[in-house]
Amino acid sequence: MNEKFTGIVLFIRPHREKDSLVKIFTHEYGTKMFFVRGLQSLNHPLKKHLIPLTEHEYLGTIHQQGLSFLKEGHTLNVFKSIQSDPFKQAHAAYLSQLIDASIEDNCADQELFQIFKQSLAIVDQREDARPIQLLLQLKLLQRFGVQLNWENCLVCGSSEGIMDFSMAHQGVLCQKHLEVDPNRMHLSQKQIKILQLFSHLNLSQLGHVDISDNTYRRINEVIFEIYHELVGIKLKGESYLNQLYKVADQLMPSKVKGS
Numbered sequence: 001m002n003e004k005f006t007g008i009v010l011f012i013r014p015h016r017e018k019d020s021l022v023k024i025f026t027h028e029y030g031t032k033m034f035f036v037r038g039l040q041s042l043n044h045p046l047k048k049h050l051i052p053l054t055e056h057e058y059l060g061t062i063h064q065q066g067l068s069f070l071k072e073g074h075t076l077n078v079f080k081s082i083q084s085d086p087f088k089q090a091h092a093a094y095l096s097q098l099i100d101a102s103i104e105d106n107c108a109d110q111e112l113f114q115i116f117k118q119s120l121a122i123v124d125q126r127e128d129a130r131p132i133q134l135l136l137q138l139k140l141l142q143r144f145g146v147q148l149n150w151e152n153c154l155v156c157g158s159s160e161g162i163m164d165f166s167m168a169h170q171g172v173l174c175q176k177h178l179e180v181d182p183n184r185m186h187l188s189q190k191q192i193k194i195l196q197l198f199s200h201l202n203l204s205q206l207g208h209v210d211i212s213d214n215t216y217r218r219i220n221e222v223i224f225e226i227y228h229e230l231v232g233i234k235l236k237g238e239s240y241l242n243q244l245y246k247v248a249d250q251l252m253p254s255k256v257k258g259s
Helices: 080-084 086-101 110-125 130-144 175-180 189-200 213-231 236-251
Strands: 002-015 019-026 030-036 055-061 068-077 163-166 171-174
Touching (some): 002 030, 019 086, 019 110, 110 130, 130 213, 163 189, 171 175, 189 213, 213 236
Antiparallel strands (some): 002 055, 019 030, 055 068, 163 171
């Protein structure tokens, strides 16, 4: 039986000579893998509806286990700026990988779907995608079972004065107890304040953010390390983002663009 549903394309993987496997985050059924025969042909009727990081309405056969199948598609949002801007596209691709890693296949999660859709819309509209990525990285940690304390010293509970983040203790330490972790992250107070702020924001509260490239770079290093050490994942999109900004920094040393 054919079902109507809405989804955002996560990725396409070639399968055999002309066929493809397409992973779609659907609003109704969660993340599903679809088999599309002949998709690698230039004139395939579904080709324009299966572009990664675009949203569509589909008609198809849904199987709870194994592969599902598509019959028709209707485009809802192509997020044009993401498709044309290499920085936005790289950030959006990383976020799609992070979303995919945070959810079990075949399990509907309409809240996460809306978060992902809203994130793509904001990335598409704004000049700098980095704040959206940082907010979502912090927000999704709890889905991996990681609860970080950015507010109060893990030893005495103080929220005053100089603080630093401890990976080993999964939270901040105040100036009196910095020696508890000799391998603490040595973040500046500005960096700590930004992480504290972003840990409490949701996407609808995210206004204009003015953060230097160096501050973003250091915070990125810490967040990626948190995902490596505490979550246990390193996504392909992370390496590409780092490479993209490294090249941009060499070409424009005075300012790395965020979009």
